[in-house]
Amino acid sequence: MDNSKSIDPIQFMEALPHGKALGMQLIELGDGTAVLGLPYDKRFVGDPETGVIHGGPISALMDTCCGASVMSHPEVMGITATIDLRIDYMRAAKPGDTIVARAECHHVTRSVAFVRAVAEDSNSNTPVATATGTFMVGKSK
Amino acid sequence: MDNSKSIDPIQFMEALPHGKALGMQLIELGDGTAVLGLPYDKRFVGDPETGVIHGGPISALMDTCCGASVMSHPEVMGITATIDLRIDYMRAAKPGDTIVARAECHHVTRSVAFVRAVAEDSNSNTPVATATGTFMVGKSK
Amino acid sequence: MDNSKSIDPIQFMEALPHGKALGMQLIELGDGTAVLGLPYDKRFVGDPETGVIHGGPISALMDTCCGASVMSHPEVMGITATIDLRIDYMRAAKPGDTIVARAECHHVTRSVAFVRAVAEDSNSNTPVATATGTFMVGKSK
Amino acid sequence: MDNSKSIDPIQFMEALPHGKALGMQLIELGDGTAVLGLPYDKRFVGDPETGVIHGGPISALMDTCCGASVMSHPEVMGITATIDLRIDYMRAAKPGDTIVARAECHHVTRSVAFVRAVAEDSNSNTPVATATGTFMVGKSK
Numbered sequence: 430m431d432n433s434k435s436i437d438p439i440q441f442m443e444a445l446p447h448g449k450a451l452g453m454q455l456i457e458l459g460d461g462t463a464v465l466g467l468p469y470d471k472r473f474v475g476d477p478e479t480g481v482i483h484g485g486p487i488s489a490l491m492d493t494c495c496g497a498s499v500m501s502h503p504e505v506m507g508i509t510a511t512i513d514l515r516i517d518y519m520r521a522a523k524p525g526d527t528i529v530a531r532a533e534c535h536h537v538t539r540s541v542a543f544v545r546a547v548a549e550d551s552n553s554n555t556p557v558a559t560a561t562g563t564f565m566v567g568k569s570k
Numbered sequence: 571m572d573n574s575k576s577i578d579p580i581q582f583m584e585a586l587p588h589g590k591a592l593g594m595q596l597i598e599l600g601d602g603t604a605v606l607g608l609p610y611d612k613r614f615v616g617d618p619e620t621g622v623i624h625g626g627p628i629s630a631l632m633d634t635c636c637g638a639s640v641m642s643h644p645e646v647m648g649i650t651a652t653i654d655l656r657i658d659y660m661r662a663a664k665p666g667d668t669i670v671a672r673a674e675c676h677h678v679t680r681s682v683a684f685v686r687a688v689a690e691d692s693n694s695n696t697p698v699a700t701a702t703g704t705f706m707v708g709k710s711k
Numbered sequence: 712m713d714n715s716k717s718i719d720p721i722q723f724m725e726a727l728p729h730g731k732a733l734g735m736q737l738i739e740l741g742d743g744t745a746v747l748g749l750p751y752d753k754r755f756v757g758d759p760e761t762g763v764i765h766g767g768p769i770s771a772l773m774d775t776c777c778g779a780s781v782m783s784h785p786e787v788m789g790i791t792a793t794i795d796l797r798i799d800y801m802r803a804a805k806p807g808d809t810i811v812a813r814a815e816c817h818h819v820t821r822s823v824a825f826v827r828a829v830a831e832d833s834n835s836n837t838p839v840a841t842a843t844g845t846f847m848v849g850k851s852k
Numbered sequence: 853m854d855n856s857k858s859i860d861p862i863q864f865m866e867a868l869p870h871g872k873a874l875g876m877q878l879i880e881l882g883d884g885t886a887v888l889g890l891p892y893d894k895r896f897v898g899d900p901e902t903g904v905i906h907g908g909p910i911s912a913l914m915d916t917c918c919g920a921s922v923m924s925h926p927e928v929m930g931i932t933a934t935i936d937l938r939i940d941y942m943r944a945a946k947p948g949d950t951i952v953a954r955a956e957c958h959h960v961t962r963s964v965a966f967v968r969a970v971a972e973d974s975n976s977n978t979p980v981a982t983a984t985g986t987f988m989v990g991k992s993k
Contacts, residue, residue, distance in 0.1 A: 446616070447627065472588065475588050476649075483588035484652050485629060486630065488655075489626025489629060489630060492629060510662075513659065515656040515984060516654060517966055517984065518653060518655075519966055538942075543940055543942055559984070563845065656938065661820075686841075696818055726900060729906035729908050729909065754870065756869040759867060765871075767870050767916060768912065771908025774906070774908050794941060796939055798911075
């Protein structure tokens with residue numbers, strides 16, 4: 430990874446009020462990949478009977494994680510914006526678990542970055558959700 | 571709309587801690603359509619320089635609004651869960667504006683409901699975002 | 712529509728060997744909208760027992776129709792390429808029917824065009840399929 | 853793979869007139885994965901100047917390959933139908949090359965199967981396209 434791409438994880442989250450408000454934690458970032466955690470929070474509950482969290486915070490985590498992976502890609506200059514994002518929800522997340530999202534920016538053209546991501550809880554057999562998206566970028570080379 | 575589908579808007583939001591925590595307001599619900607508002611909140615900001623909100627809360631609003639439209643469809647029995655949801659982000663939302671999402675459950679098969687939605691701010695020329703998704707359902711007829 | 716955008720329907724299909732090979736017919740084109748027909752053909756059958764056609768030719772029709780709508784948009788310069796396309800299949804097409812796809816390029820940014828489309832057979836109550844996609848573009852203004 | 857799932861590749865393609873008409877070849881099938889090839893054909897050309905094939909045949913290949921992976925999954929009973937399919941086009945396929953699609957049905961619920969696929973030509977560094985989709989299924993267990 431180019432030195433100009435080294436990103437301070439604390440500064441990164443400071444610059445994302447929405448991520449901070451939800452309690453997202455940057456776990457890993459660099460070279461087109463990002464790992465973010467979202468600890469369980471009662472505010473996220475979508476079904477009060479089971480305590481299962483709503484798809485909304487998972488969408489927010491996936492979108493933020495995908496965007497972070499794009500920004501950390503060595504060929505990407507400056508900021509990025511989501512063009513579109515598809516999320517597939519395979520199953521309910523386990524109440525109480527931190528959700529960990531891993532995103533990979535796997536291809537960059539002159540103006541578009543292609544990203545995929547996976548969100549998991551403590552049961553690693555089946556992901557909670559997967560994401561596929563495209564982001565607008567400027568390219569450095 | 572079948573009487574059995576009349577839903578109390580206050581009860582509906584009470585049953586959605588995540589929607590309540592974000593400040594979502596149910597504006598209209600019935601017959602396979604739902605309208606929800608999300609007032610501007612500094613917690614949602616994705617870009618501190620401009621005050622533009624992050625895609626995450628818009629995703630959460632879209633997902634909730636689409637799910638509500640499915641639950642209000644006369645042919646749908648009981649609860650629903652998102653299978654997949656695609657969101658297209660056409661432009662940044664105007665800082666300070668309430669985002670209003672309108673969802674329509676336009677087709678229901680034995681086990682899947684098809685939904686589309688639009689999110690707008692005060693500039694009604696171009697939507698902020700559109701959504702296309704499928705939801706798991708039980709069918710009453 | 713700008714004069715420079717007037718497109719000869721016969722030339723348009725001549726320039727699309729794939730569309731021609733499938734028998735696609737350009738019905739309408741201009742100002743960011745396109746209507747294309749795909750007459751029923753035994754080559755398209757996906758289920759020999761019912762004669763129902765496969766999703767593949769419908770995907771091809773949708774992709775071509777969406778691309779045509781982009782190229783006919785007054786703000787778009789030159790050629791376009793699909794970035795991503797989502798197709799939702801609501802129901803089987805009626806065997807023997809021509810499928811008619813209508814696409815609308817509803818928003819264009821500096822480098823991306825947003826498109827939606829609907830495919831119908833002779834039963835106009837429920838579409839056979841809908842499409843949502845983004846295309847790479849050059850913008851003229 | 854359960855014995856009841858062993859599928860004769862020749863019978864499989866015989867049962868798919870559309871796949872046969874396009875020249876698709878079944879390379880591998882079983883246990884929730886499928887590999888199909890699509891040899892280059894002038895009928896597929898989308899851009900006569902370069903000989904690059906249109907997205908349509910790639911969509912058809914991806915849809916067929918994803919469906920085949922679902923049908924070969926040990927937990928799936930009987931036939932399947934596409935609910936929705938997203939295809940991301942990373943780059944133009946190399947004219948003259950056979951396109952090989954590999955699909956994996958990675959999760960099956962009571963009524964929905966989740967699938968992802970990759971399409972490659974002879975340049976294996978970057979896929980030509982990826983696909984993400986959901987299919988309607990009956991489940992055997």
